Amino acid sequence: MARTIETVAEELRIPSPAAQLRKRVFGHYGLVFGLCALAIVVALAVFAPLLTPHDPYAQDLMGRMKPPFWMAGSDPSHLLGTDYLGRDYLARLLYGARISLAIGLFAALISGLIGTAMGVAAGYFGGRVDLVVTFLINVRLAMPVVLVALAVVAILGGSLQVVVCVLGLLLWDRFAVVMRSSVLQVRDLEYVNAARAIGCSTRRIILREIMPNVVNNLIVVATLEMAHAILLEAALSFLGLGVQPPTPSWGLMISEGKQMMLFEPWLIAIPGVALFVLVLAINLLGDGLRDVTAPENRG
Amino acid sequence: MSTTTTTQAAAAQAVAPEAGATPVLELAAVTKTYRVKQGMFSAARPLHALGGVSLRIYRKDVLGLVGESGCGKSTLAKILLGLEAPTSGQVLIDGREVTARERTVLARRIQPIFQDPYSSLNPRKSIEDIIALPLVVHKIGDSASRAKSVARMLDLVGLPQRVLRGYPNQLSGGQRQRVAIARALVMNPEIVICDEPTSALDVSVQSQILNLLGDLREELGLTYLFISHNLAVVEHLATRVAVMYLGKIVEEAPAAELFAGPRHPYTKALLESVLTPDPNLSVPDTHLGATYPNPIDPPSGCHFHPRCASALEICKTTPPPHVRSAQGHVDCHLHAVPAH
Amino acid sequence: MSEPVLRVENLTIDIPMAQGTLHAVRGIDFELKRGETLCIVGESGSGKSLTSLAIMGLLSKKMRCNAARLDFSGIDLRKQSPRAMRALRGDRMAMIFQEPMTSLNPAYTIGDQLMEALQLHRPVGRAEARARAIELLGKVGITAAESRLSQYPHQLSGGLRQRVMIAMALMCEPELIIADEPTTALDVTIQAQILRLLADLQREMNMAMILVTHDLGVVARIADKVVVMYAGEVVEKGSAREIFETPRHPYTRGLLRCIPVPGKTRPGEHLGSIPGIVPSLIGHMDGCAFRSRCDVAEVACASDVPVRRTGEDHMYRCIHEVQPGAPS
Numbered sequence: 001m002a003r004t005i006e007t008v009a010e011e012l013r014i015p016s017p018a019a020q021l022r023k024r025v026f027g028h029y030g031l032v033f034g035l036c037a038l039a040i041v042v043a044l045a046v047f048a049p050l051l052t053p054h055d056p057y058a059q060d061l062m063g064r065m066k067p068p069f070w071m072a073g074s075d076p077s078h079l080l081g082t083d084y085l086g087r088d089y090l091a092r093l094l095y096g097a098r099i100s101l102a103i104g105l106f107a108a109l110i111s112g113l114i115g116t117a118m119g120v121a122a123g124y125f126g127g128r129v130d131l132v133v134t135f136l137i138n139v140r141l142a143m144p145v146v147l148v149a150l151a152v153v154a155i156l157g158g159s160l161q162v163v164v165c166v167l168g169l170l171l172w173d174r175f176a177v178v179m180r181s182s183v184l185q186v187r188d189l190e191y192v193n194a195a196r197a198i199g200c201s202t203r204r205i206i207l208r209e210i211m212p213n214v215v216n217n218l219i220v221v222a223t224l225e226m227a228h229a230i231l232l233e234a235a236l237s238f239l240g241l242g243v244q245p246p247t248p249s250w251g252l253m254i255s256e257g258k259q260m261m262l263f264e265p266w267l268i269a270i271p272g273v274a275l276f277v278l279v280l281a282i283n284l285l286g287d288g289l290r291d292v293t294a295p296e297n298r299g
Numbered sequence: 300m301s302t303t304t305t306t307q308a309a310a311a312q313a314v315a316p317e318a319g320a321t322p323v324l325e326l327a328a329v330t331k332t333y334r335v336k337q338g339m340f341s342a343a344r345p346l347h348a349l350g351g352v353s354l355r356i357y358r359k360d361v362l363g364l365v366g367e368s369g370c371g372k373s374t375l376a377k378i379l380l381g382l383e384a385p386t387s388g389q390v391l392i393d394g395r396e397v398t399a400r401e402r403t404v405l406a407r408r409i410q411p412i413f414q415d416p417y418s419s420l421n422p423r424k425s426i427e428d429i430i431a432l433p434l435v436v437h438k439i440g441d442s443a444s445r446a447k448s449v450a451r452m453l454d455l456v457g458l459p460q461r462v463l464r465g466y467p468n469q470l471s472g473g474q475r476q477r478v479a480i481a482r483a484l485v486m487n488p489e490i491v492i493c494d495e496p497t498s499a500l501d502v503s504v505q506s507q508i509l510n511l512l513g514d515l516r517e518e519l520g521l522t523y524l525f526i527s528h529n530l531a532v533v534e535h536l537a538t539r540v541a542v543m544y545l546g547k548i549v550e551e552a553p554a555a556e557l558f559a560g561p562r563h564p565y566t567k568a569l570l571e572s573v574l575t576p577d578p579n580l581s582v583p584d585t586h587l588g589a590t591y592p593n594p595i596d597p598p599s600g601c602h603f604h605p606r607c608a609s610a611l612e613i614c615k616t617t618p619p620p621h622v623r624s625a626q627g628h629v630d631c632h633l634h635a636v637p638a639h
Numbered sequence: 640m641s642e643p644v645l646r647v648e649n650l651t652i653d654i655p656m657a658q659g660t661l662h663a664v665r666g667i668d669f670e671l672k673r674g675e676t677l678c679i680v681g682e683s684g685s686g687k688s689l690t691s692l693a694i695m696g697l698l699s700k701k702m703r704c705n706a707a708r709l710d711f712s713g714i715d716l717r718k719q720s721p722r723a724m725r726a727l728r729g730d731r732m733a734m735i736f737q738e739p740m741t742s743l744n745p746a747y748t749i750g751d752q753l754m755e756a757l758q759l760h761r762p763v764g765r766a767e768a769r770a771r772a773i774e775l776l777g778k779v780g781i782t783a784a785e786s787r788l789s790q791y792p793h794q795l796s797g798g799l800r801q802r803v804m805i806a807m808a809l810m811c812e813p814e815l816i817i818a819d820e821p822t823t824a825l826d827v828t829i830q831a832q833i834l835r836l837l838a839d840l841q842r843e844m845n846m847a848m849i850l851v852t853h854d855l856g857v858v859a860r861i862a863d864k865v866v867v868m869y870a871g872e873v874v875e876k877g878s879a880r881e882i883f884e885t886p887r888h889p890y891t892r893g894l895l896r897c898i899p900v901p902g903k904t905r906p907g908e909h910l911g912s913i914p915g916i917v918p919s920l921i922g923h924m925d926g927c928a929f930r931s932r933c934d935v936a937e938v939a940c941a942s943d944v945p946v947r948r949t950g951e952d953h954m955y956r957c958i959h960e961v962q963p964g965a966p967s
Contacts, residue, residue: 016466017422190419194482197380198433199406212423367826368797471916501682502853503913506897510909528827531856535899535906558901572831574856575900578879582835582860587828591796 024292031288037281045101048094054078056095056248060086068266080270083256089267092248093274099249100230100278103164107229108222110168115175116218122176123183124206133176140173149232153241163242167229178221182214216293223286227279234275250275321394322355323522324379324409324490329353329388331374331546335595346595348374350546351388356490356539361516361523363537363554365530365569367591371546372526376492379524381405407437410483414495416475420467426478427463433486452481455518456511473504480511490522498529509536530573534558539627542566545594545602549619552627562629564607601632609633643670644814644847645694648708652689652871655701659921663689663702665871671864673814676841676848678858678879680894681868684917687851690868691817694849695734696724712814730760733808735801737820742804743792749803750788756810775806779836798829805837812844819851834861855898859883864952867891870917870928877953887947887955889933927956935959 015023025031044051060082067074068081068089075081080089122133152166186192187210195209236242237251245252250271257267329352334343348371356362366372377383378390381401389396397405410433413419420429430449434440440448453460456477467475476496483491493512497505513536515521527533533540534554541551542565550563561567572585586608592598598605604614611632619630652664664686671677681687693704696716709716711732719727728734736742744752753775754768763771769788776784779802792800801821808816818837822830838861841848852858858865862879867890875888886892896911904910915932918924927933930940939958948954 015469017468190413190415191421193377193380193382194411194413194419194479195421195432196382197406197409197411198436198482199403200432200436204436209421213421367828473916502855502894502897503682506899506910507912509899510912513907513909530827531899531901534901535904535910537906554906568828572827573901574831574834574854574860575902576855576859576883576895576898578859578862578883580860582838583831584835585828585831587832591798591826 021292025288028288028292030284031292034281034284034286034288037277038285041097041278041281042101044094045097048091048098052088052091052094054088054091056087056091057246058087062086065260065264067264068270071266081266083253083267084260089270092253093250093270096248096250096253096271097274097278099160099243099247100233100275103160103167103233104226104230104282106164107167107171107233108226110165111170111172111225111229112175112218112222114169115172115221116179118172119176119179120183120206120210123180124187124202124210130180133180137173137176140170143170145170145232146235149236150239150241153236158236158240158242158244160243160247163233163236167232171225171229174221174225175218178217179214182217183210186210186213216289220286220290220293223282223289227282227286230275230282231279320357322391323358323393324354324356324524325389325391325394326352326354326375326379327389327391329375329378329385329390331371331378331383332386344595347546347597348594349378349385352543352546352548354541354548354551356522356524358489358522359516359520360539361525361537363533363540364524364526364543365528365533365540366543367528369591369594370543372543373494374546375543376411376494376524376526379405379409379490379492380411381409403437406433407486408488409490409492410486410488411492411494412476412479412483412496415499416472416479417467417499419479420475422467424466425463426465426467426470429467429478430481430485433482437486439486448485449481452485455484455515456481471504472500473507476500476504476508477511480508480515484515484519484521487519488521490524492524492526494526495528496525497532498527505532512536530569531575542569545592545597547602547630549603549631550627550629552624552629556626562634563603563631564609564633565603568606568608601630641672642712643672643710644712645671645849646708646710647690647694648706650690650693650706650709651704652686652693652698653703653705655703656921661921662924663871663920664693665920665924667866667868667871667873668708669864669866669873669876671815671847671849673847674842674845675863676838676850676861677864677866678862679849679851679866679868680853680855680858682853682917684870684920685868686871687868688819691734691819691849691851694815695728695732695817696721697728697734726760729756729808729813730811731813732815732817733811733813735804735808735816735818735821737823743800745792748789748791749795750790753788753803753807753810756807760811771810772806775809776803778809778840779803779806780832781806797825798833801825801829801833802836805833805840809840809844813846815847815849816841817849817851820853821850822857823852823854830857837861855883855894867894870924871920872928872956873954874929874957875953875955877950877955881950881953885949885953887949887953887961888929888957889935889959890929891955893932893934927958 063082064084064086066078066081069079078088078090080093083089083092118133118136122130149166149170153162156162192205192209195205233242234251237249238255240255242251243249253271254268260267329349330347331349333346333348335346352375364372364375374383378385391397392408427449430452431445434445434448450460458474458477462470470478497508500508509532516523525533525537537554539551540554540557541548542563544565550557550566557566558570561570568585568587571583587606592602592605600616601614601619604610607614614632619632620635622629622631622634647670648668649666650664650668651662651666654661654663667690669677679687679690689698692698698704706717743749750772753772754765757763757768757771772788773784776787781787781799781802795803821837822833825833834857837848850861859879865877865879865882866873867875867882867888869890875882875886875891882891886895893911893913897913899910913932918928918931926941927944930936937958944956944958946954946956947960
């Protein structure tokens with residue numbers, strides 16, 4: 001048929017969206033560094049039992065306050081020394097990574113679900129739904145996160161579950177704001193209209209046509225909120241209102257080390273550096289993802 | 300030519316070119332009113348996007364719908380596609396009323412081709428997924444038969460099979476528009492709403508798409524509603540033409556008749572403003588002095604009178620009569636038969 | 640004959656990219672006298688807009704622009720400092736863009752913007768500038784010009800905004816005006832009005848005008864001279880009459896066959912088309928850029944293509960002296 005008009009060999013010369021993304025990801029050093037650092041922390045947390053023979057809860061009152069390997073008088077079986085109850089500091093650090101990651105992940109998950117649902121509904125349906133959601137976002141923004149978290153934990157008592165839930169219920173605002181504006185941009189594009197004209201259900205349009213085009217923003221917010229949640233947990237634990245002892249949490253470790261800060265600064269330096277590296281890695285990852293996905297190039 | 304003058308109320312009845320035939324698609328006195336807020340504290344005012352549009356499209360016709368931006372063309376297309384519900388009036392397919400709720404019924408019979416092939420295809424989906432989507436949504440066939448339909452569609456619109464696994468950003472504008480056409484045709488609809496399908500494309504690509512649309516109509520017996528502001532293109536493709544101004548159809552006639560002898564002053568002005576590539580002519584003076592009126596605040600009487608070179612006194616006060624002819628109609632005082 | 644206002648010789652624009660250098664404009668030349676209208680026609684990616692930006696000195700810093708000659712009324716534009724170019728722009732040469740909404744600043748009234756256009760270049764007072772703004776708004780066909788001065792761009796329709804843009808471009812009575820697709824975003828009726836206005840003003844003020852467009856209808860009606868660009872090259876150049884009545888280059892001929900013309904093409908008949916897509920302009924290129932889409936291409940098209948002339952100004956770039964099947 002004379003209808004095949006476009007000549008061969010020229011189409012598909014541009015790489016597919018996935019291939020372009022892959023290329024940009026590996027060309028972004030911040031992102032690669034963040035990803036690697038985060039992967040290492042996750043691996044350390046997951047394989048903690050294999051990396052240290054010690055139990056993070058086992059006390060050894062005879063071997064308290066042993067210094068880490070780079071200081072004089074260190075014990076080769078306790079690479080990072082022991083704390084004031086003689087517990088192995090490396091073990092506590094590794095198991096503490098589990099707590100931090102779990103809190104970051106679940107808090108981001110809960111707040112992500114709440115915020116995304118609200119933001120997408122507001123952006124897609126508009127009108128009254130939008131008014132209600134915008135009002136709720138404003139209400140939430142008027143609440144000081146740390147004070148509310150402190151109050152709730154003080155009433156309900158600190159435990160991992162309570163901290164996760166409190167943070168999850170407090171950090172959804174940025175998800176809602178970002179999702180609302182992203183959906184607003186996509187909602188009236190012609191491919192969404194085309195899907196409506198095909199007879200797609202609203203559910204399908206949101207899940208299959210809109211979400212894939214806004215999910216990059218979602219991921220960026222999720223990483224930033226994860227870092228936020230980890231820092232907040234550390235702060236709560238430091239104030240004694242987060243995870244309760246003897247659970248190995250980095251915030252708690254810093255708090256326990258602060259009495260001896262002047263004599264044994266490594267007690268707070270080690271969990272402090274760990275916290276810094278983890279949060280930095282997650283933030284670099286989020287920033288990188290935003291850079292890599294933002295210029296949504298059109299061929 | 301016999302003309303009869305009717306009142307506005309009877310304007311709902313459009314004129315059938317062939318008596319007795321049922322139009323495949325009919326709009327009966329469709330209105331659409333939006334509420335527009337102009338300031339934060341001002342009350343919402345009505346904007347009559349469509350003010351009683353009656354149209355009949357017969358099988359295998361190409362109805363060209365022309366008008367300036369803001370005249371209600373796109374609102375009309377949205378109503379036909381079930382994306383918006385009319386404020387009043389009916390949409391009938393084969394003489395049976397279809398409401399916007401029956402979106403799936405509409406979807407099987409009416410499909411759109413949009414203007415911008417860069418935004419009408421989901422950038423995150425492969426070409427195969429895009430074309431197969433209607434079949435998946437309507438649960439037609441299994442994956443093997445769907446793949447076959449998609450392959451057949453690619454042949455039909457003249458795309459090589461290897462684009463199946465590609466993504467929209469890998470294709471040129473013309474190729475994307477072919478994908479959009481394939482998606483529109485995969486469910487064998489009878490009616491295709493073409494909303495400015497070539498205005499975003501380069502000249503050489505535009506002609507390819509127009510040729511393709513013409514061929515497909517012949518082969519598949521399609522009916523088109525062809526919305527465009529390019530009158531040369533409309534003349535090339537359309538069998539009937541409806542001219543829209545401020546939410547109303549001011550003239551409707553078979554294409555040959557309308558282009559040979561336009562009757563409404565607005566139609567005349569539109570035809571005059573077509574720039575044919577003739578180096579011996581200069582840019583025409585369309586005499587359309589004032590700009591397009593604000594639809595929230597339409598002029599009294601005949602909406603067109605402030606821009607009309609041959610406006611009468613009566614045009615400023617009285618809405619124009621609906622003057623029928625053998626093959627169409629025109630809403631204009633100039634063509635009214637004097638009352639006896 | 641008078642001296643040309645604008646003389647462009649062997650203009651090239653290169654854009655460095657990750658995959659190599661993109662040769663967007665590859666050695667074009669043309670000249671333009673006062674009172675003449677030159678249309679640059681071409682499809683997207685032909686380099687027509689970049690050419691106009693290069694003349695105005697508005698190319699981004701990443702692009703490299705070279706020319707054997709780029710003279711504007713005796714001034715060598717290649718040697719002007721950015722500061723000198725700023726003084727020229729808006730004063731002696733002005734530009735009108737496609738999208739009037741984005742080229743007007745939404746934060747200022749159109750009166751302020753019009754007056755600034757004059758006061759930036761001329762030592763005139765507010766009252767004088769205001770009078771000039773009112774005069775020009777009247778000239779571009781805006782009624783109640785005085786009350787319009789205090790309006791903001793968003794209060795005007797697209798057609799009115801484009802008229803304001805034209806008035807602004809004309810504030811200093813430029814010698815050269817460059818309009819890049821000035822009517823593409825407008826309705827057909829408004830398009831005719833704006834083009835007519837541009838043509839009238841150009842004649843009245845004896846300006847040179849460059850109109851960049853893809854619409855052959857516009858070109859035929861308004862141009863004295865036409866430059867047809869394809870893949871960064873001028874493939875054909877001549878008077879409007881020569882280009883439309885005796886087109887020589889296969890691309891020009893193909894373009895003219897692509898558009899439906901009431902009265903010429905029969906309704907429903909197949910329109911001509913140009914198969915294929917524009918070749919990639921990255922890297923070195925030999926021979927005729929159009930040969931992959933040309934239906935009269937031969938092996939010889941891959942080597943150097945001669946520049947042929949018929950008549951005084953009509954030139955085209957093709958290995959065929961006379962097109963096969965063309966009426967001579």
